[in-house]
Amino acid sequence: MKRFLTKIASITLAFVVVFATSSFTVDMHFCCNKLVDMAILSKAKPCKDKKQESNISSKECSFGQKDCCSNATYVKNAEDNAKKAQFEVSTDNIAFLQTFFYTYINLFEGLELKVVPFVDYHPPFIDLDILVLHETFLL
Numbered sequence: 001m002k003r004f005l006t007k008i009a010s011i012t013l014a015f016v017v018v019f020a021t022s023s024f025t026v027d028m029h030f031c032c033n034k035l036v037d038m039a040i041l042s043k044a045k046p047c048k049d050k051k052q053e054s055n056i057s058s059k060e061c062s063f064g065q066k067d068c069c070s071n072a073t074y075v076k077n078a079e080d081n082a083k084k085a086q087f088e089v090s091t092d093n094i095a096f097l098q099t100f101f102y103t104y105i106n107l108f109e110g111l112e113l114k115v116v117p118f119v120d121y122h123p124p125f126i127d128l129d130i131l132v133l134h135e136t137f138l139l
Contacts, residue, residue: 026039027071030070
């Protein structure tokens with residue numbers, strides 16, 4: 001369950017970062033204070049210039065009047081708070097990277113087998129068992 005919640009949280013945070021760092025525009029066209037068209041990332045289409053027949057006649061607003069229509073645009077600007085990584089190549093950086101990779105790679109090399117110098121040494125043959133001769137036994 002913890003793994004599942006971690007995945008959900010990480011996906012949610014990724015979408016928040018994408019939404020915060022992106023910009024978009026919403027364009028809206030109003031006629032008679034009513035929303036006629038709305039478009040995201042493009043221009044809203046204006047209402048037709050033709051007069052529509054309606055039984056209700058109003059002196060304040062009608063679809064045929066050009067000054068009655070209005071456009072509204074909402075622009076969400078991107079906030080670029082993320083710092084861009086800067087990497088300058090210099091001799092100090094190269095020397096550090098070389099030593100770092102060399103030591104890191106050597107950490108995982110297999111260790112040599114322990115060298116035992118007397119592996120091939122055979123003890124001398126004992127002719128007589130001294131403990132039996134002297135009858136000394138540990139009990």
